[in-house]
Amino acid sequence: MSTIAPSRALKPALTGLFLSVFLAMLDAQVVATALPRIAAEFGGTGAYAWVTTAYLLAGSATAPLYGKLGDVFGRKRVLLGALALFLLGSLACGLAPSAAFLIAGRVLQGAGSGGLFVSVGASLGEMFTPREGAKYFGWFSICFAVASLAGPVVGGLLTGLAGWRSIFLVNLPLGLVALACLKTLDLPRRRREAPFDFAGVLLLGTAITGFTLLTPWSIALGAAAAVVFVVVERRAEAPVLPLR
Numbered sequence: 001m002s003t004i005a006p007s008r009a010l011k012p013a014l015t016g017l018f019l020s021v022f023l024a025m026l027d028a029q030v031v032a033t034a035l036p037r038i039a040a041e042f043g044g045t046g047a048y049a050w051v052t053t054a055y056l057l058a059g060s061a062t063a064p065l066y067g068k069l070g071d072v073f074g075r076k077r078v079l080l081g082a083l084a085l086f087l088l089g090s091l092a093c094g095l096a097p098s099a100a101f102l103i104a105g106r107v108l109q110g111a112g113s114g115g116l117f118v119s120v121g122a123s124l125g126e127m128f129t130p131r132e133g134a135k136y137f138g139w140f141s142i143c144f145a146v147a148s149l150a151g152p153v154v155g156g157l158l159t160g161l162a163g164w165r166s167i168f169l170v171n172l173p174l175g176l177v178a179l180a181c182l183k184t185l186d187l188p189r190r191r192r193e194a195p196f197d198f199a200g201v202l203l204l205g206t207a208i209t210g211f212t213l214l215t216p217w218s219i220a221l222g223a224a225a226a227v228v229f230v231v232v233e234r235r236a237e238a239p240v241l242p243l244r
Contacts, residue, residue, distance in 0.1 A: 010127075014136065016181030017120045020083055022143045023171055023178070024113035027090075028055060029151020034164040041164070042099045050103045053213075058110025059117070060212050061205040066115035067122070068201065068240045075123045076187045082115025083182065087175040094169035105168075126187055200240035203229035 031038075031051055039048050070078045089108030096102035124136050158166045203225045210222020233239040 012181040013127075013185040014139075016178045016183075016185065017123060018139060018143045019174065019178040019181070020079070020086075020116045021120050021140060022147045023174060024059075024086065024116040025144050025147035026151050026154065027109060027113065027168075027171065028052075028059075029148055030155035030158075030167045031055075032152050033156035034159040034167055037159055037164040038099075038102070042102075047099055047103065051099075051106055054103050054106040055110035055113070057209055057212055058107045059114035060208045062111045062114035063118050064204045064208075064240050065201050066118045068197065069115075070119055070122055072196070074187060075119050075126060076182070076185050078115060079119035079123060079185070080179065080182060082112045082119055083175060083179055084112070085109075086112025086116060087172060087179075088112075090168045090171035090175065094165045094172075096165075109168075123185065123187060197233075197236050197238055197240040199232050200229065200236055203232060204240060 035048050035051065038051065066078055066082060086109055089105050089110070089112055092105030092108060093102055096105055121137075121140065124133055124140065127133070128136060155167050158164075158170060206225035207222045207229055210218040210220075210225060213219075230243065233243055
């Protein structure tokens with residue numbers, strides 16, 4: 001682990017990291033107050049729970065994949081890719097011509113958010129020793145908490161002032177600022193020549209999805225996937241989640 005003393009040179013990178021976490025968490029909550037407007041525009045309310053659920057599911061299911069990708073290709077490249085995917089999903093949501101398109105955009109956003117949460121935490125771990133990093137992980141937690149509380153309020157204000165699409169489109173300028181800041185992030189590049197644990201990623205994602213949905217069938221599927229996951233990971237050469 002490298003030790004990098006806090007300095008003015010680190011401020012842009014840290015700004016990009018914390019802004020990325022803030023945006024990803026904000027979008028988990030921001031749609032709650034906008035759902036009535038969305039339903040009114042597209043008609044009906046049957047599928048609108050998925051506007052929120054799709055984001056959470058995609059983020060939960062893809063998080064283990066990003067952890068492994070970061071181990072193989074380096075945190076910075078994976079982090080930038082996750083942020084780009086999040087912004088693409090935000091653009092798709094903001095321009096969505098239908099409810100189905102909106103939900104698909106939320107899946108893209110969620111898939112990007114899973115990578116942001118994992119990669120930001122892992123990047124802080126590579127930038128600082130545990131003692132130095134405690135302060136910055138505290139900031140990470142503060143960003144997470146503030147975004148959770150502010151989400152419904154921000155969603156209501158933006159929806160009232162500029163329409164529901166603005167809650168997604170506002171991510172674009174802020175995300176581009178984060179992207180520019182993250183370009184200054186200095187982390188070691190790596191590429192490990194080890195087999196990728198596709199089975200482990202698939203099983204872990206299935207287990208997380210099943211337990212997130214909390215329906216009888218999904219819980220049963222998640223439990224079965226979790227059991228098989230343990231068996232597979234005990235034999236994997238490069239497990240996505242080492243059991244130790």
